[in-house]
Amino acid sequence: MRVSADMANAGPFSPARDLQARLDAALGPQSAERNDTASDLAEPTAAEFEAIAAHLARAAGIRLEAHKKQLVLTRLSPRLRDLGMSSFAAYCALLESPDGGDEIPFMVNRLTTNLTKFFREPHHFEDLARRLEQRLAVQPRARLRIWSAGCSTGQEPYSIAMVLAAATRRAGPGDRLVLATDIDSEVLARAEAALYAEADRRAAPPAMRGYFGAPDAQGRCRIAPEVAKLVRFKPLNLLEDWPMRGRFEAIFFRNVAIYFPIDVQQQLYGQMAHLLAPGGVLYLGHSESIRGASLGLETLGQTMFRKPSAGGVDCWSGA
Ligand SMILES: C[S@@+](CC[C@H](N)C(=O)[O-])C[C@H]1O[C@@H](n2cnc3c(N)ncnc32)[C@H](O)[C@@H]1O
Known part of the structure; x- marks a missing residue:
């Protein structure tokens, strides 16, 4: 993403101007950290x-x-x-x-600590793929919303979008989006650039490698448009008001809460539980824990938590 001229001309403490200079200087093959x-x-x-x-x-x-x-x-x-x-x-x-x-x-x-990688904790993406297959078998045009909260340089939301794109190839098009948010304007700009090292493509699961373009002269691979168009990057400080009103079928909130005090963690988990659709799943990082019962979420194991169905409605079964 190029930062617009208006933003770049902002005052002496402009994050946009600082960001543009650093992006221009630093956009070689990207390290995750x-x-x-x-x-x-x-x-x-x-x-x-x-x-x-x-x-x-x-x-x-x-x-x-x-x-x-x-x-x-x-x-x-x-x-x-x-x-x-x-x-x-x-x-x-x-x-x-x-x-x-x-x-x-x-x-x-x-x-901020921005360490991340594609398909980190692969069992979460395997779980998501299974749920997508089940839902789209019943409702091929289903509308789906997934949130990557604390998305860093984009590897997590693009991994989600690759799984979504693969399911969409099989089921056909539908209204599907991944919301990707972070407090850090610099990592969001890098994520929007959608350029990653060739090593990232090699490390991705074989079925997903085709969603990385061929390496350019600097050895960077662009995320396929079919995947990139599914992701919306937005700045959001999780401690401030959340503008989202609709429900999410899944929320990835991984390796972010670990940096917050317990009371803030619990508050955010509660807000996320509220935003999940019935049957929706919250994915946390492997070292994060939630008192699932107190939030009304069921523990599925491997730091996955499910909001119970309500009145027979389960967003992943299509019921
Ligand atoms: C270690 S990265 C996790 C990236 C990805 N979720 C993963 O698991 O690979 C943590 C991210 O949380 C973001 N973060 C930290 N505090 C935040 C806040 N108050 N609001 C939103 N994002 C925050 C950081 O900027 C950073 O990009």
């Missing part, structure tokens, strides 16, 4: 670390444990250099200043 770079700055003091951690917790819900000082140093150093700052004291002063609010999105972009 933002590089942590060595720094010549001194580590933040305990008080500076706590101030940054408090801003991050307020803005994004993310907890930074005390031993993450080095991570703050390596991830924020390039930002301090861009701002011409030589100490975390100066950076904390900026955060506390009237312009501090403008800096927060840059800080959040730098401090």
